[in-house]
Structure formats: structure tokens, C-alpha cells
Amino acid sequence: MTVVVNEVIELIREVSDPEIPVLSIMDLGVVRDVEVKQKDVLVKITPTYSGCPAMDMISTEIKYKLDQAGYNTTVKLILAPAWTTDWITENGRKKLEAYGIAAPLEASADKMALMGESRMVKCTNCGSTNTVLVSQFGSTACKALFKCKDCLEPFDYFKCLK
Amino acid sequence: MSKLYDYLLLLGDSSMILGHRLSELCGHGPNLETDIALTNISLDLFGQVRNYFQYAAEMKGEEATEDSIAFLRLPHEYRNVLLAEQPNTDFAYIIARQFLFDAYHLPLMEALIESKDEQVAAIAHKSIKEVRYHLRFSSEWVKRLGDGTEVSHQKMQEAIDYLWPYTKELFEETPLEAAMKTEGIGADLNALKVKYDAHVQGVLAEATINIPETPFAHSGGKNGIHTEHLGFLLADLQYMQRAYPNMAW
């Protein structure tokens, strides 16, 4: 049984966030539960943000991948407990940084960073903390836009959500 | 349908109508960052609406879906507050409308996380983090414009003066809201008002904006009596489903 569950999990791990293709949904922390009964699989996922347009695509991809492997898959969207950036794994944080998105700080530092009061967000291009908030809202619901004052490159910051 | 069903629509409608207003600004914001911010807020609101309406559709059964609830009702069947349907004019006005709504929306979500209905509580838990962020954004802009240049100050003051009469309705308890409160599912609007007043007064003082003293107030939205703007908004919002029934992307 455990072997089967592992196979299912490994298949789910191949599904990535369409907005951040380097990041597996397992590392993003949106997969909350997987139940396997013979060939019937129930996968419970939770949205990052209420309006995250990626959720429909993620559900479809999970179902497609598992069905292809011979499972009978149901994907259920659950709201509670609400997702937090704390659920992004260490591996996920490294992948975000490598992709050019600064990983979320802890809550109080995040608040200061987003109020433009602290220099704690590290430039993903040169590593400098001499950075400035450009906009609290970025290219997707989960990101804010920063600019590095040393190398002058703009970059995304994954907002802390608790 | 049940009272809870009606309450879900009442909650969802304000977010949907305001979300639609904000979506009209996509590509029309005063600069790139605010354009992205306003459409992000719109997206959050639509996400929250989907949660309310999916739950409502499940409750209604039959052929109901989140889309049929969103798109196939007549104007008098929408229960949004009048503030949400007011049209976009200048940026100060858009920010003032957002600020007054967010300042009400946050304590509303804070109250609903205590709801006896598990799904309502879960939706509020999900929404609250987003709404807190919206309020931070709109509050900062009210201060920046109010305490900015002579022109921005004047525009913000005019916007607050114009929209103020629409705020009383937020806290006018309808029989439906009273019943939901009694059942422990809905929020106590009087308790919200205390938090709302404290926040709004604090921000407006910092923004050097005077609080209007007019006793005049508009209301009716929560009972389905709307301003002329809603019909035009719905003509746009519902167009595809009315022209091509059951069409899907």
C-alpha cells in the first residue's frame, strides 16, 4: 500500500504551478491530503489565494496525470485550514530564489518590507539588500514587485501570507 | 431557498459588483503599478465570490452553478451595497470607494471567522488575509492623496464627501442579517461599526481629510433597490451568458 501511495505522490510531484513552472505543487504546499484506495485516488488541494486562476489548471493536471497512470482520480478543493507561505518547503524556497523570485520573509519582517520600512528583501540577481518596494501588488496575486538599487534590476518577492 | 442561501448571495454580491468595477480599470489605471494593484484586488474579490457562490449552488442543487448565480439574476435580485456599484470616475474616487469598502469588509471577515457555519468561517479565514492587504493598500493611498498636493487633497475630499452618504447602508441591519446574527452564522453590524469608525477616522485624520457631517444617506441595495448604475453594469457583466446561453470558455 505504501508503495502505491509513493507512486501517486511522485506523480503529483511532477505537476508544477503554471505561474512558477520550476516549483512543484508539493513544494508549494497546496496538496493537503492524498487518499488511495486500490485504484481510487482522492487528492485534496487548497488555493494559495482565493482568486488564484492556476487552481483549475492544477486540478486538471493532477487528474490527467493520475488517470493516465490508470487511477480513478477525484480532486477536491478545500478552504480550511487556509494556505500559508509557511507551507512552502525549504526545497521550494531554494527553487523560487533560483527562478528569480525572492522567498517570503517571516510575518513581521514582511510587513515592514511591504510598508517600505525595511531593507530585508534580498535581490535575486546580485544578493544586495539595498532594495526598494515598487508595488505591493505584482504580476500575480502572490507576489510584490521590488527593485534593486545596486544592480537596478526589478524582481518579484513572494509575499508572506499567514 | 434557505436564509443562509440568501445571506451567501448578500455577502458575495458586494464583492462581485465591486470586483467588476475594478476589472473595468484593467489597462486603464493611472500607472502600471496601480493598474496591477486594482486588478489584483478585483481577482481576490472574484475568488471570494466563487467560494460563496459555489457553496450557494451546492445548497440550491438542481441546475444551479456559481455561474448561473453570478450571471442570470435580474437587477433587483442582486443584494450588493450601493457603494460597490458606484461608477469609476477619477483615481481619488476609486481609492475612496475602495477604502470605505475595505474598512467595512475587514471587520466583517473578522466576525465571520467565528460563524457557526463551518464553510462560511472557512471562506472568511481564506478571505481575511487578502482583505487586510487591500485595506493596507487603500488606506495608504487615502493618506498619500489626502495629505499630498493641493489638487490631490481637494479630489480626495470631494470623493469622500460624495461617497459618504453610501456608507450608512453598510451598517443598516436587514431582517435577513438580523436572523443570521441571531443564529450565530452572520455578523453583528453594530460591532463592526465600532471597528470601522476607529479605522476610518484614524486614516482620514492622518490624511487631513474632513469627515462629512451630512445626515443624508442612500440605502436600498441590500434589499434589491439599486441606483441606475447597476443595470448598465449588469448589461456588461451578463452579456455573454445572455447572448449565448450556457456558453463556456
Ligand SMILES: [Zn+2]
Ligand atoms: Zn541587485
